[in-house]
Amino acid sequence: MQKPLHILFIGAGRMAEAIFSGMLQNELNVKITISNHRDQERLHTLGIKYPVQTVSNWVNIFPQADVIILACPPSVHDKVLDQMNPMIQSHQFVITVAAGIGPTKLEAALPKGTAVAWLMPNTAADVRKSMSIYTFGQYVTKEQQALFQQIVGAIGTAEQLTEQQVHDLTAITGSAPAFLYHFVEALEQSALSFGITKEQARKLVLEMVIGSAAMLDKHREPAQLREQVTSPGGATAAGLATLADNQFVDIIGQAVDATNKRAKQQGQE
Numbered sequence: 001m002q003k004p005l006h007i008l009f010i011g012a013g014r015m016a017e018a019i020f021s022g023m024l025q026n027e028l029n030v031k032i033t034i035s036n037h038r039d040q041e042r043l044h045t046l047g048i049k050y051p052v053q054t055v056s057n058w059v060n061i062f063p064q065a066d067v068i069i070l071a072c073p074p075s076v077h078d079k080v081l082d083q084m085n086p087m088i089q090s091h092q093f094v095i096t097v098a099a100g101i102g103p104t105k106l107e108a109a110l111p112k113g114t115a116v117a118w119l120m121p122n123t124a125a126d127v128r129k130s131m132s133i134y135t136f137g138q139y140v141t142k143e144q145q146a147l148f149q150q151i152v153g154a155i156g157t158a159e160q161l162t163e164q165q166v167h168d169l170t171a172i173t174g175s176a177p178a179f180l181y182h183f184v185e186a187l188e189q190s191a192l193s194f195g196i197t198k199e200q201a202r203k204l205v206l207e208m209v210i211g212s213a214a215m216l217d218k219h220r221e222p223a224q225l226r227e228q229v230t231s232p233g234g235a236t237a238a239g240l241a242t243l244a245d246n247q248f249v250d251i252i253g254q255a256v257d258a259t260n261k262r263a264k265q266q267g268q269e
């Protein structure tokens, strides 16, 4: 059997766990080491829950890693990249999942020739249904690209884009799940106002959303599905008209723009 690929995670938060749990479920031939900053209790808990090695300081294990996944906040990337710079070896592949940190920034912070990639997954990686977007730096080999496909394939579906497109579309794939969950919260609140219990409101709304997602998955045409529910002059049409009167589409566009603006700021901070 081939020697397992050694993957080091710097940062062991929600996104790191979603990614490495997906890899483990997919039975990739990998050895996983995780590290974080301060929270030793979380590291200990993860080490018991999953077959991963935990280290409180990643520096000593760094030379043994084939792939380094930066799953720490964008704000600490400068510091972590500075630490990595003198140690990095030419075969090592650095992947960040941080909002706003593209290959241009990674390549500028690391020695010339370092292979880097930017992966933007979402938290559905936890159930292997992340819609991830990604882009490669200029020094990534064909073998590293194939390896990358295995990693992203373990957490869901992925689409390769340009660096600018990943900046622009992170709001749609990375942040919009939060918009959707907020929509669910708003519907639950509305359902509660009709005198049902919290459990009933949750069941009604969640199962409606799960059913609608399954319909989207099967038919792939949201406009057609919307029209099927909407008889002209009927009750659903009245509800949709209220959304339109209140600039629903425009508000979503504004939320996307605000998300992108903040992500860009975070990448520069």
Ligand SMILES: NC(=O)c1ccc[n+]([C@@H]2O[C@H](COP(=O)([O-])OP(=O)(O)OC[C@H]3O[C@@H](n4cnc5c(N)ncnc54)[C@H](OP(=O)(O)O)[C@@H]3O)[C@@H](O)[C@H]2O)c1
Residues within 6 Å of the ligand: 010, 011, 012, 013, 014, 015, 016, 035, 036, 037, 038, 039, 040, 071, 072, 073, 074, 076, 079, 080, 097, 098, 099, 120, 121, 122, 123, 174
């Ligand atoms: N959550 C999402 O939906 C999502 C989607 C796409 C991308 N991302 C990206 O994923 C990254 C992690 O997000 P998250 O949601 O997993 O956050 P999180 O749960 O808060 O985890 C952050 C992790 O980074 C560690 N960390 C902080 N400072 C560090 C340092 N100086 N060196 C090493 N590790 C450090 C933290 O360790 P301690 O807890 O010990 O401080 C923690 O393990 C972010 O860059 C974010 O932009 C998140």
